[in-house]
Structure formats: C-alpha cells, structure tokens
Amino acid sequence: MVAGTAYPRRGRWRRAWAAIDERLGISGLAYPVPAHANSVGYILGGISFFGFLILAATGVWLAQFYHPTPEAARESVIYVMNAAPLGDVARGIHFWTANLVMATVLLHMGRIYLTGAYKRPREVNWLIGLGLLAITMGLIFTGTVLKWDQEGFEALGHNVEIGNLIGVFGFWFSPTFGASLPIVGRLYIAHVVILPALGTFLLIAHFLLVKRHGISALPAEFDAALDGGPEPSKGGSTFTAHLVRMAGFGLMIVGATALLSLFVSPPLGPSPNPSIEVSKPWWMFLPFYPFEDWFGLPALLWAPGLLIGTLALVPFVDRSRYRSPGRRRAFIVTGAIVVVALILLVAYALVTPPKSHVAM
Numbered sequence: 100m101v102a103g104t105a106y107p108r109r110g111r112w113r114r115a116w117a118a119i120d121e122r123l124g125i126s127g128l129a130y131p132v133p134a135h136a137n138s139v140g141y142i143l144g145g146i147s148f149f150g151f152l153i154l155a156a157t158g159v160w161l162a163q164f165y166h167p168t169p170e171a172a173r174e175s176v177i178y179v180m181n182a183a184p185l186g187d188v189a190r191g192i193h194f195w196t197a198n199l200v201m202a203t204v205l206l207h208m209g210r211i212y213l214t215g216a217y218k219r220p221r222e223v224n225w226l227i228g229l230g231l232l233a234i235t236m237g238l239i240f241t242g243t244v245l246k247w248d249q250e251g252f253e254a255l256g257h258n259v260e261i262g263n264l265i266g267v268f269g270f271w272f273s274p275t276f277g278a279s280l281p282i283v284g285r286l287y288i289a290h291v292v293i294l295p296a297l298g299t300f301l302l303i304a305h306f307l308l309v310k311r312h313g314i315s316a317l318p319a320e321f322d323a324a325l326d327g328g329p330e331p332s333k334g335g336s337t338f339t340a341h342l343v344r345m346a347g348f349g350l351m352i353v354g355a356t357a358l359l360s361l362f363v364s365p366p367l368g369p370s371p372n373p374s375i376e377v378s379k380p381w382w383m384f385l386p387f388y389p390f391e392d393w394f395g396l397p398a399l400l401w402a403p404g405l406l407i408g409t410l411a412l413v414p415f416v417d418r419s420r421y422r423s424p425g426r427r428r429a430f431i432v433t434g435a436i437v438v439v440a441l442i443l444l445v446a447y448a449l450v451t452p453p454k455s456h457v458a459m
C-alpha cells in the first residue's frame with residue numbers, strides 16, 4: 100500500500116469522472132432494464148448492431164484499396180487479398196461478419212415472433228425492423244456485385260432484370276442511367292452511402308422506440324399480469340451493463356471472424372464470362388432461387404414481396420393480447436411451417452444444378 104498516493108489518485112479519478120459526466124451525462128445511461136434483457140435471446144438485436152459497427156470499420160479499411168470500375172474492381176480485390184496491409188484479414192472479418200449479422204438479424208426476428216413482442220405498442224418497430232432486414236439483404240447483395248467475379252457479374256444481371264421488371268421506377272438499376280459512371284460504381288455508392296445512411300436512419304428510429312417502450316416483458320410474466328398477477332419487473336440490470344455485454348459479444352465476433360478468416364478466405368471466382376450463368380446466390384437469397392427456376396425472373400419480385408408483405412401483416416392479424424407461445428398456438432405452428440418451408444427451399448436450391456435465368 101503506497102500511503103498517501105492511492106487515495107488522492109482515486110480522488111483525482113473520481114473528480115475527473117465527475118467533470119466528464121457533468122458535461123456528457125454518461126451516468127444517465129445507467130437506467131434500469133430488466134435482467135432478462137441480457138439473456139442471449141434478448142440481446143440478438145444488440146449483437147447485430149455491434150456486427151454492423153464491425154462491418155463499417157472493416158468496410159472503411161477495404162475502401163482504401165477497392166477500385167469500383169469494371170476494369171479494376173476484381174484486380175483491386177486481389178490486391179486487398181495479397182498486398183494491402185491487413186487486407187486479407189479485414190476482408191475475412193467483413194465477409195464472415197456479414198454472414199453472422201444476417202443470421203443474428205433472422206434469429207432476433209424469430210425471438211420477437213416467438214415471444215409476441217411485435218404486439219401493441221411495438222407494431223411500428225416490427226415494421227421498421229422489416230425495413231432493416233431489407234437493407235441488410237441489400238447490403239449483402241450489392242457487396243456480392245462489387246467483387247466483380249462471375250458470381251458478382253451474375254448478381255448484377257439479376258439487378259438489371261429486377262430494374263426492368265419494376266418498369267419506369269427501375270431506372271436506377273439500368274446500366275444506361277447515368278452513362279458517365281459504370282453501374283458497378285453506382286452499386287458501390289449504394290453499398291457505402293445510400294444503404295448505410297438509410298439503415299442508420301431506421302436504426303435510430305428502431306432504438307428510440309425500444310427506449311420509449313422498454314424491452315418487452317417475458318411472455319409468461321406479461322400474461323400473468325393480464326390475468327391479474329403482479330406487474331413484470333422493469334429492473335434487475337442497467338443499460339450500461341447491457342451495453343458492456345453487447346460489446347463483449349462484439350469482441351467475440353471480431354475474434355471469431357478474424358480466426359475464421361485465417362483458415363477460410365472469402366471466395367473470389369474467375370473473371371466474369373458474360374455468356375454463361377453458373378452461380379447460385381448466397382444462402383439468405385437461396386429460398387427464392389427455386390421460385391426463379393419454376394416461375395422465371397418475375398418471381399424475384401413477387402416471392403420476397405409476398406413474404407415481407409405477409410410478415411408486415413403479422414402484428415395486425417395476431418390481435419390477442421397474450422404473448423406466450425402456448426396461448427398463440429396457431430401463429431407458432433404457422434411460423435414453424437414457414438421456417439421449415441424456407442429450409443426445404445434452401446436445401447432444394449442447393450441440390451439442383453444452376454440454371455440460366457437472365458437473358459445473356
């Protein structure tokens with residue numbers, strides 16, 4: 100014990116903290132949140148958010164070396180993989196985190212469905228979440244095109260066809276709109292500016308509503324209160340403890356994806372050959388691939404549209420006030436059937452040989 104130094108120093112730290120807190124109000128973040136907010140099921144949204152932060156940081160690094168023109172894009176990815184400082188590991192973390200975030204967003208949505216957390220007053224936040232889901236998929240889609248290999252080129256072919264299907268509103272997707280910039284340049288702008296900006300806007304709205312409503316109570320406790328039991332507890336932990344836990348998960352993602360990228364590099368296919376169509380999309384798009392096989396390209400519009408439209412209706416159709424799965428059997432069974440159907444569609448897409456859909 101160094102007499103006379105430890106306590107004054109602690110005092111100095113305390114005074115410095117008080118001065119910072121007086122100006123920034125950081126201790127205001129230590130408001131109570133229910134203890135179950137820290138359980139894995141209830142922190143999946145936070146894990147997704149930290150995943151986005153990792154994607155942004157590694158994306159900024161990759162952008163220092165990437166060249167968004169058809170002539171140079173693929174070569175610049177090869178440069179990132181072989182020569183750019185930390186390029187290979189940044190690309191690996193970016194790629195694996197994108198996959199992981201997609202999975203955690205879907206699981207987050209599954210938890211909300213299972214616990215009926217989309218019910219009053221959270222209907223609008225469910226709809227905002229669907230917007231976030233679409234943006235996540237848009238980011239992955241545009242990212243695939245950017246590497247400008249065979250897979251990216253074929254994804255672009257679908258992008259152009261979707262533009263044709265939308266008709267007059269599809270002008271943005273057309274290579275002839277803004278002929279001064281090749282379409283890969285515009286998709287790059289969508290990937291690094293338009294979609295992140297829209298996503299940030301929706302995330303702010305999503306978080307403000309989570310703060311406004313508080314995290315939903317455990318379904319059993321909520322239903323018990325409806326039946327005259329005690330009100331569910333609104334405390335047990337603090338938001339700062341919740342943030343620290345999210346950050347812990349974030350660090351685990353960085354560690355796990357960095358390690359993974361040392362063993363499994365993200366793929367880069369051959370230079371595009373415009374006269375063939377041999378690729379299949381990433382796993383999150385695979386449920387729609389069989390529809391494209393069966394019904395042609397228009398299915399790429401109506402199949403996801405039907406799914407998102409049906410999901411958007413869920414809070415307005417499931418009108419009972421109860422949230423426990425046991426008291427919402429019809430919705431739980433329907434949800435389970437949809438999940439099994441999606442998995443079967445993915446399996447079917449994986450085993451069928453690739454088909455040509457886009458007029459080459």
Ligand code: HEM
Pocket residue numbers: 140141142143144145146147148204207208211216217221224225226227228229231232235302305309313314315
């Ligand atoms: C980009 C993806 C998303 C992020 C970063 C995100 C983030 C979050 C966070 C941090 C929370 C607080 C509780 C938790 O972590 O579970 C939350 C709650 C919520 N999210 Fe998301 N979310 C995303 C996508 C979605 C999707 C796809 C949906 C549904 C379609 C959705 C609907 C909701 C609802 C209804 C709540 C309130 C849940 C409750 O109070 O229990 N979110 N979100």
